[in-house]
Amino acid sequence: xxxxxxxxxxxxxxxxxxxxxxxxxxxxxxxxxxxxxxxxxxxxxxxxxxxxxxxxxxxxxxxxxxxxxxxxxxxxxxxxxxxxxxxxxxxxxxxxxxxxxxxxxxxxxxxxxxxxxxxxxxxxxxxxxxxxxxxxxxxxxxxxxxxxxxxxxxxxxxxxxxxxxxxxxxxxxxxxxxxxxxxxxxxxxxxxxxxxxxx
Amino acid sequence: xxxxxxxxxxxxxxxxxxxxxxxxxxxxxxxxxxxxxxxxxxxxxxxxxxxxxxxxxxxxxxxxxxxxxxxxxxxxxxxxxxxxxxxxxxxxxxxxxxxxxxxxxxxxxxxxxxxxxxxxxxxxxxxxxxxxxxxxxxxxxxxxxxxxxxxxxxxxxxxxxxxxxxxxxxxxxxxxxxxxxxxxxxxxxxxxxxxxxxx
DNA sequence: TAAATGTTGTAGCGATTGCTACAACCTTAT
DNA sequence: ATAAGGTTGTAGCAATCGCTACAACATTTA
Numbered sequence: 001x002x003x004x005x006x007x008x009x010x011x012x013x014x015x016x017x018x019x020x021x022x023x024x025x026x027x028x029x030x031x032x033x034x035x036x037x038x039x040x041x042x043x044x045x046x047x048x049x050x051x052x053x054x055x056x057x058x059x060x061x062x063x064x065x066x067x068x069x070x071x072x073x074x075x076x077x078x079x080x081x082x083x084x085x086x087x088x089x090x091x092x093x094x095x096x097x098x099x100x101x102x103x104x105x106x107x108x109x110x111x112x113x114x115x116x117x118x119x120x121x122x123x124x125x126x127x128x129x130x131x132x133x134x135x136x137x138x139x140x141x142x143x144x145x146x147x148x149x150x151x152x153x154x155x156x157x158x159x160x161x162x163x164x165x166x167x168x169x170x171x172x173x174x175x176x177x178x179x180x181x182x183x184x185x186x187x188x189x190x191x192x193x194x195x196x197x198x199x
Numbered sequence: 200x201x202x203x204x205x206x207x208x209x210x211x212x213x214x215x216x217x218x219x220x221x222x223x224x225x226x227x228x229x230x231x232x233x234x235x236x237x238x239x240x241x242x243x244x245x246x247x248x249x250x251x252x253x254x255x256x257x258x259x260x261x262x263x264x265x266x267x268x269x270x271x272x273x274x275x276x277x278x279x280x281x282x283x284x285x286x287x288x289x290x291x292x293x294x295x296x297x298x299x300x301x302x303x304x305x306x307x308x309x310x311x312x313x314x315x316x317x318x319x320x321x322x323x324x325x326x327x328x329x330x331x332x333x334x335x336x337x338x339x340x341x342x343x344x345x346x347x348x349x350x351x352x353x354x355x356x357x358x359x360x361x362x363x364x365x366x367x368x369x370x371x372x373x374x375x376x377x378x379x380x381x382x383x384x385x386x387x388x389x390x391x392x393x394x395x396x397x398x
Numbered sequence: 399t400a401a402a403t404g405t406t407g408t409a410g411c412g413a414t415t416g417c418t419a420c421a422a423c424c425t426t427a428t
Numbered sequence: 429a430t431a432a433g434g435t436t437g438t439a440g441c442a443a444t445c446g447c448t449a450c451a452a453c454a455t456t457t458a
Contacts, residue, residue, distance in 0.1 A: 004405080025311055029446065040446085042406070050446065101310050103358065108307030110361035111300050112224055118362050125359045148370035152355020159302065159354040160324045160347060162309035163317050171347035178377040203435080228416065239416085241436065249416065404455070415444070423436070428429100 008046045008056075011036045015057045016064075020098040023105040027054065055116055058106065062124045065099070069131050077137040081179040084150050087132075088172045091154050091165060100165075104158050125151075150175075207245040207255075210235045214256045215263075219297040222304040226253065254315055257305065261323045264298070268330050276336040280378040283349050286331075287371045290353050290364060299364075303357050324350075349374075 018035045019027075029040040029050060036043070047053040073086065090096045103124060110117040132147035153175050157168025217234045218226075228239040228249060235242070246252040272285065289295045302323060309316040331346035352374050356367025 007405095023311055028444070030444085039407075041408085041448090044447065045405075104303075104310055105307045107358040107361045108304045111303055111357070112222055113362070121361050129359070142373065145369035145373040148356075148359060148367060149352065149373045152352050152359055152367065152370055153348065154351075154355070155358040156351020156353070156355035157347075158310065159306040159358070160328070160351055162306045162320050163312070168347060168351065170344035171351055174341065174344040174348045175374075175377075178374075178381065181380060182377065206435095227414075229414085238437075240418090240438085243417065244435075400458085402455100402457070404453105406451105406453075408451085409449090411446105411448080413445075415442100418441080419439090421436105421438090423434105425432105425434075427432080 004046060007038075007042075011038065011043070011046055012057055012060050015053075016061050019057055019061065020102055023102055024054075024109055025105075051116065055120065058120045059123070061102070062120060062127060065124065065127050066131055069128075073135060075135070078135055079137050079179075080146050080150060080182075081176045083132065083135060084153070084172065084176055084179065087150065087154060088169075091157075097165070100155070100158055104155065203245060206237075206241075210237065210242070210245055211256055211259050214252075215260050218256055218260065219301055222301055223253075223308055224304075250315065254319060257319045258322070260298075260301070261319060261326060264323065265326050265330055268327075272334060274334070277334055278336050278378075279345050279349060279381075280375045282331065282334060283352070283371065283375055283378065286349065286353060287368075290356075296364070299354070299357055303354065 014036045015032060018032070027050075029043055032053070033040045033043050043053060044050075047056065072090065073083075078086070091100060103121075106117060106121045106124070110121040128151055129144060129147045132150065133143040136143050136146055138146050153172060157165050157171065160171075161167040213235045214231060217231070226249075228242055231252070232239045232242050242252060243249075246255065271289065272282075277285075290299060302320075305316060305320045305323070309320040327350055328343060328346045331349065332342040335342050335345055337345050352371060356364050356370065359370075360366040
């Protein structure tokens, strides 16, 4: 026993951890085999080639992301400033950093044009935005734009201050202030004035 | 003639263009030599090693960035929403994309821990922030935070939507709206209420 | 039991990596 | 002219890369 498919799934799990730990460098087949407790020869038995291996691992990380986010933040709708505060606290935590770092790594590689990485990266981004949009207590018409803005602000700190994201604190606080000052339609509660131009 | 130092500078210029075109991949010595019109052997004569080569090229790109930014935007102070509008228009343009892409590439590599790349990346980020802070018509106390926020929002679109940054339009428009709604201290003019806690 | 199929180890190919040994050239200084 | 030193080409090393040929073993099927 320990058939091909079983082993494949086990390898994916182990490598997902490794990818989150070390990013997309350090991905030589022999090194990955060592991490997965097997041989490079076997990796290419379980997977068509390295590309499919990487895609499988990243896809699994992407699909498990939604679950961990929901577990972390629940389902209750939050005002954008509160959500950003919580997200920022998470981004600064050690537990969360690997995900953001891997995401940045992936985006940078995707920017080089690789269609496979572009697709996976977009899938992850869409997952984040979708998750946050559902959680935001703002009019439907603003949900996606606000979600993308909040995510971009946090990711942007990763680009601006590599390795020490905490230095982006003042910029995030500034955005929190702006979101709190938001005038007009952001009455407290769930009453949404349902702009029919959006879902 | 054509001494070592002259050739070195010429090589740096040629490779700066190449780096902006193709990012930090495609940096094999033989490939770089081809681009620079020389041989790998000579590259290692002009430079100590590949690391020093890359650092020299990136540093030159970083130091030339300020000049081109000032040339593009002038010196007149602008309200943050106007500046973001202009920056976003630039970010979407083909002429500007290489810089952003290279910056993202650099940040991703820096995030892997390489101290040299971290240093260069921080230098570039600081240059952007400094430049924008001087250009912003906001109280001194808010200058750097606002600049970092605007930059992060734009860079973040690069991470969220690799290869098609224009899809971040709605998030940027959202931030423009927020900046326009900014209440309180943003009286027109340069009168600053000089919070002593900040430079 | 025999044949077919699934799983794994050994060994290595051809290409690429950063880098170097060595010798030849060319210019300059004596 | 001769020596010294700066400049450049040829060739190749050792390591790593993704990947494969081939045979051995195990398990299932006939």
